[in-house]
Amino acid sequence: MAHRSLPKIELHLHLDCSLSFEVARQIKPELSREDYETNFVAPPKCTDLADYLTRAVKGFELMQTREQLHLVTLDLFKQLKADNVIYAEIRFAPLLHTREGLSPEEVVETVLKASLEGIENYGIEARLILCTLRRFNEEQSLQTAKLVHNYRGTLVAGMDIAGDEAGYPIDAHLKAFNYARENEIKCTAHAGEACGAQSVWQTIRQFYPHRIGHGVRSVEDESLLQFIKQQGLHLEVCPTSNIQVNVFDRIENHPVDMLYKKGLSLSINTDARTISDTTLEKEYQKLADTFGWTLEQFKYCNLEAIEHAFAPEALKAQIRKRLLNAYQ
Numbered sequence: 038m039a040h041r042s043l044p045k046i047e048l049h050l051h052l053d054c055s056l057s058f059e060v061a062r063q064i065k066p067e068l069s070r071e072d073y074e075t076n077f078v079a080p081p082k083c084t085d086l087a088d089y090l091t092r093a094v095k096g097f098e099l100m101q102t103r104e105q106l107h108l109v110t111l112d113l114f115k116q117l118k119a120d121n122v123i124y125a126e127i128r129f130a131p132l133l134h135t136r137e138g139l140s141p142e143e144v145v146e147t148v149l150k151a152s153l154e155g156i157e158n159y160g161i162e163a164r165l166i167l168c169t170l171r172r173f174n175e176e177q178s179l180q181t182a183k184l185v186h187n188y189r190g191t192l193v194a195g196m197d198i199a200g201d202e203a204g205y206p207i208d209a210h211l212k213a214f215n216y217a218r219e220n221e222i223k224c225t226a227h228a229g230e231a232c233g234a235q236s237v238w239q240t241i242r243q244f245y246p247h248r249i250g251h252g253v254r255s256v257e258d259e260s261l262l263q264f265i266k267q268q269g270l271h272l273e274v275c276p277t278s279n280i281q282v283n284v285f286d287r288i289e290n291h292p293v294d295m296l297y298k299k300g301l302s303l304s305i306n307t308d309a310r311t312i313s314d315t316t317l318e319k320e321y322q323k324l325a326d327t328f329g330w331t332l333e334q335f336k337y338c339n340l341e342a343i344e345h346a347f348a349p350e351a352l353k354a355q356i357r358k359r360l361l362n363a364y365q
Contacts, residue, residue, distance in 0.1 A: 040321035043335065044123040044363045046342035046356070047306050047317060048225075049250055049273035051199070052113060052129040052148070053096040054309030060112035064099045079281055079312045086231040086282045087201050092312045101137040106147040113310075114155030114163070120316045124356050126347060127152070128166035128197050131184055132177055141184055145193065152192050162356065164194035164347055166225065169213055171200035178213035186220050194347035195223035197250065203231040207243055214244040223247050223347040225273065230284055234258035241270070248272070248345055253279055256292040266301050271345035275308035276323060277315045294328040297337070304342035305335075336364035 061077060062068045076095045083089040100106050110127075117125050129148065131141040139147075145167065152163055169181040178198075185196045196217050198210055217224050227250035228240035234257040237249065241264075252272040255261045265272070274293050285291050296303055305324065307315050324330040343356050 040318045040325070040335075041121060043321070043332075044121055044339070044359055045317045045321075046304065046339045046346065046360075047117070047122050047125045048248070048271075048304050048342050048346060049275055049306035049308055050113075050125055050127050051093070051309050052109065052127050053100055053133065054093050054312045055113050055116065055307075056096050056099065056109055056311050057112050057116060060108055061099060063108060064105050077311050078314050081281060083282050085203070087204060089278075089282045089312060090201060093309070096311065097133045100134050101139065103139065103143065103147045106134060106144065107151045110148050110151035111155050111158070114152075114159045114161060116310060116316075117161050117163075118159040120318055122161060122317060123359060124162045124343065124346065124348070124352075126164050126166050126194065128168050128199070130168040130170055130181070130199070132173065132181065133170075141180065142187075145184055145188055149188070149192055162348070162352060163192065165192050166195045166197050166347070167193060168197045168199045169210060171198065171202060171205035171207075171210075173200075173209065175209045175212055178210045179216060182213040182216045182220075182222065185217070185222050195225060195247075197225045197227065198244070199227045199250070201231065202227060202236060207239060211243060218245055225250055228252060229254040230279070230282070234261045237261060237265075241265075241268075246270070247347075251275060251279065251284075253284060253292055253296070256295065262296075262299060262301065266299070269302060271341060272296065272301060272303040273306050274303050275306045275313075276320055277313045278308035281313055288323055288327050291327075293324065294330075297334060302341045302345060304338050304345070332364050336360065339364070 058073045079089050079092050131144040134144040167185050169178040224246045225248040226240050226244050226246040229237040230251035233254045237255050248271040250273050305320050339360050
């Protein structure tokens with residue numbers, strides 16, 4: 038089955054972790070392919086999430102001016118087009134791109150403008166998710182939540198918390214997520230990746246997210262799986278990334294197939310196209326080869342993805358129609 042031709046939805050995708058070699062070299066002409074493959078792409082096995090995240094630094098270092106942000110955003114749209122992604126939610130942390138003097142607002146506006154251009158040029162629908170990071174303080178987190186609120190009505194559709202789950206508690210982010218809830222901001226949150234089921238419980242109870250980024254270690258607690266299913270919480274599953282950061286030792290032991298069979302809402306995502314050296318086409322192939330997934334499973338995951346996307350209902354209906362036609 039040629040997965041390339043299938044229309045796909047991607048909900049969990051980090052902008053600063055998805056720079057192609059072409060765009061990285063355009064910004065930094067002295068960059069060799071060897072240097073790129075050593076520093077931007079992680080090995081198939083990292084020691085842990087913190088090790089994996091050292092590669093993200095290389096990405097956002099090259100995303101500090103309007104021009105750089107514009108180039109990187111359009112480059113990602115080009116990659117999505119090649120992967121036949123028809124709807125994507127692209128996430129980034131505005132506060133990471135202020136080292137050379139841009140304000141967080143200027144960062145958002147630049148990515149916003151480039152995304153509108155990408156939608157126009159490549160015929161892909163997209164929305165933006167602004168991330169706070171685990172290591173940010175209370176003020177930085179709240180600032181990020183307020184940015185989402187201030188750009189309501191644009192492509193900015195929601196908020197996320199990312200970063201080193203094992204290294205930092207959630208206390209500094211309670212204010213930001215309370216603000217999001219009071220202002221009806223759609224939220225997703227990374228959990229159940231570097232830490233186990235307890236972290237997922239805590240994230241659900243304190244942040245009230247609509248979706249969970251990864252969430253795969255929820256399998257460590259059957260009652261949590263039942264709760265996630267009852268609440269209709271959606272899991273943004275990123276198989277290759279999970280193996281790379283050693284959440285599971287190998288793809289054969291990844292719980293994605295079990296989560297599907299238990300009837301949980303989930304989608305398949307790349308997480309970080311560069312760091313994980315992957316595409317959705319590759320992810321689908323991996324699941325087909327390992328678990329015997331066919332059109333039926335991919336159709337389910339894509340329909341669940343659009344159902345839980347932070348997009349207007351009219352747009353969801355259009356995309357749903359396209360998916361149903363393609364996955365006959």
